[in-house]
Amino acid sequence: MCGIVAYVGQKDAYPILINGLRRLEYRGYDSAGVALLTDQINLYKCRGKVADLEEYIADKNTGGTIGIAHTRWATHGEPNDENAHPHFSRDRDIALIHNGIIENYAVLKKELVSRGYVFQSNTDTEVLVHLIEDIRENENVELDEAVRIALTQVEGTYAIVVISKNHPDSLIAARNGSPLVIGVGEGEYYVASDGAPLVEYTKNVIYLDNEDIAYISLKDDIKIKSINNIERTPYIDQLEMSITQLEKGGFEHFMLKEIYEQPKSIADSMRGRLNVAKEIVSLGGIIEYEEKMLNAPRFTMVACGTSWHACLVGEYIFEELVRIPVEVEYASEFRYRNPIINEKDIVIAISQSGETADTLAAIGLAKENGATVIGICNVVGSSIARATHAGSYTHAGPEIGVASTKAFTAQVTLLLLMALSLAKKKGTISRSRYHEIIIALENIPRQIEEVLSHEKLIKEIADRFSDAKNFLYLGRGYNFPVALEGALKLKEISYIHAEGYPAAEMKHGPIALIDEEMPVVVIATNKGTYDKVVSNIQEVKARKGKIIAIVTKGDETVKSLADYVIEIPETEEMLVPLLATVPLQLLSYHIALNRGCNVDQPRNLAKSVTVE
Numbered sequence: 001m002c003g004i005v006a007y008v009g010q011k012d013a014y015p016i017l018i019n020g021l022r023r024l025e026y027r028g029y030d031s032a033g034v035a036l037l038t039d040q041i042n043l044y045k046c047r048g049k050v051a052d053l054e055e056y057i058a059d060k061n062t063g064g065t066i067g068i069a070h071t072r073w074a075t076h077g078e079p080n081d082e083n084a085h086p087h088f089s090r091d092r093d094i095a096l097i098h099n100g101i102i103e104n105y106a107v108l109k110k111e112l113v114s115r116g117y118v119f120q121s122n123t124d125t126e127v128l129v130h131l132i133e134d135i136r137e138n139e140n141v142e143l144d145e146a147v148r149i150a151l152t153q154v155e156g157t158y159a160i161v162v163i164s165k166n167h168p169d170s171l172i173a174a175r176n177g178s179p180l181v182i183g184v185g186e187g188e189y190y191v192a193s194d195g196a197p198l199v200e201y202t203k204n205v206i207y208l209d210n211e212d213i214a215y216i217s218l219k220d221d222i223k224i225k226s227i228n229n230i231e232r233t234p235y236i237d238q239l240e241m242s243i244t245q246l247e248k249g250g251f252e253h254f255m256l257k258e259i260y261e262q263p264k265s266i267a268d269s270m271r272g273r274l275n276v277a278k279e280i281v282s283l284g285g286i287i288e289y290e291e292k293m294l295n296a297p298r299f300t301m302v303a304c305g306t307s308w309h310a311c312l313v314g315e316y317i318f319e320e321l322v323r324i325p326v327e328v329e330y331a332s333e334f335r336y337r338n339p340i341i342n343e344k345d346i347v348i349a350i351s352q353s354g355e356t357a358d359t360l361a362a363i364g365l366a367k368e369n370g371a372t373v374i375g376i377c378n379v380v381g382s383s384i385a386r387a388t389h390a391g392s393y394t395h396a397g398p399e400i401g402v403a404s405t406k407a408f409t410a411q412v413t414l415l416l417l418m419a420l421s422l423a424k425k426k427g428t429i430s431r432s433r434y435h436e437i438i439i440a441l442e443n444i445p446r447q448i449e450e451v452l453s454h455e456k457l458i459k460e461i462a463d464r465f466s467d468a469k470n471f472l473y474l475g476r477g478y479n480f481p482v483a484l485e486g487a488l489k490l491k492e493i494s495y496i497h498a499e500g501y502p503a504a505e506m507k508h509g510p511i512a513l514i515d516e517e518m519p520v521v522v523i524a525t526n527k528g529t530y531d532k533v534v535s536n537i538q539e540v541k542a543r544k545g546k547i548i549a550i551v552t553k554g555d556e557t558v559k560s561l562a563d564y565v566i567e568i569p570e571t572e573e574m575l576v577p578l579l580a581t582v583p584l585q586l587l588s589y590h591i592a593l594n595r596g597c598n599v600d601q602p603r604n605l606a607k608s609v610t611v612e
Ligand code: F6R
Pocket: 304, 305, 306, 307, 308, 350, 351, 352, 353, 354, 355, 356, 359, 402, 403, 404, 405, 488, 489, 492, 607, 608, 609
């Protein structure tokens, strides 16, 4: 969602803030703003991207060694100059940035309006800054206490940073539900939504917990108190991130870089966890919980979007290998129905960002019902990683392109490792089968290199279909989630309508859509239900649909039927999603590029969805 960055120290704040916003822009990009403190607060904000803000500020006073900055993904109020953050208090003494949603803002706003406050924007955020000012004046308290009292009146989620003209060496930062991390430098402090803006300045970080308020002052260091005024000692963590991971490294887009990183990111996901020579698969993060997992009556996997597709692959893998029933739930549905979950259940929550609000809420619900929650997250120290009982990081490295690519294949890899480890302990896999799968898994990074070498062909296919209005993606078994993921990638970055379907379901409706204009992507690899998928291809062909098939290297049958084929190397059936997803990512990328779309920052989307 929105991105927050703040600085207090001896250096010029503006370059640090702008640089930080650029690194956070993937979180939201409909407007941006900055407030810098000198003898007054200079506040600049506008609709558009960080580059638009820079242009707007070019001739303005950017002095000051303390400041806050924000890049927005609109929730309340359209993206325009007024609704951009920061927001001022009435007396312009306080400026505030916010990520999250103030759910009771309408009630608070009504009250404030009745007391004479005039709102400049339609945001929920502006309520908070006026509320702080109101409390400070009417209750005659200092700013820090006014912030604390205001937050006790707020329902919803927030990460905020506040500066005030009267406190020229201080930042006040607080979180509840939206992430915030403090970077600790030499006589300087940074605050940001994630580690990306901090990494080039410091690796020492403090992750704020929910309901923490951090009072950061150059004179008095950092004090962290809960919203109920209970002090806690700040714990300094080390940021696991490097600058090169945050740059495009010669690629035109982050998405393309991240697609090409998959051989490495999958190898990183397996590092130290898969030892083929010794036939060991071991995930340190869950070892203590494996016994409990093996005794569970079932697993429930919860996630959103692409991570939910990884869960679907996980369902097939777990049921095949571990022989424990798996249910896959959209976190947003799970949290609002009344699911039957109890203390014997294992809930596996999957999230790249580790901040998705619905997934976090689903975890909360599962824990309330006594279930054990295992996390699979990419972002180290994220809210979901901290909310789960145990878990494993995917170690795919920062994913900046809004469309998820390497995170998906890393999630599937982790699910495979988890299932293999459990299956071996449970005795539901023979030694030879176990051996075959781990050898195949070890080969995957090299095989992805091979798939990537087909980019030229994939680009040619993209050139042919860039003007299509609709796409259909079909797959069966392990390839059904691949079809869903291929369709999602296409819609989100190229804005072409696309649907993913289990191939056999085509006859129950979507077949009516097929005509000579309709490109149909079929994942038709040579295992499982291959023959049935070949029949489905015949059905599409009979209706003149254009077939783009993902096939196993050397396949002749599908080649004779399809208009285009993209070959992937032979592997175990359950590992096919790791290979078959890659050409679909490239196909979407090139179609979106041909259509002039902003591949890394597609319209209306944000990288981490911290609002429900
Ligand atoms: C699709 C995409 C989204 C995310 C979803 C969940 O490319 O990026 O569908 O997968 O918002 O996000 P995480 O995995 O961060 O919980």
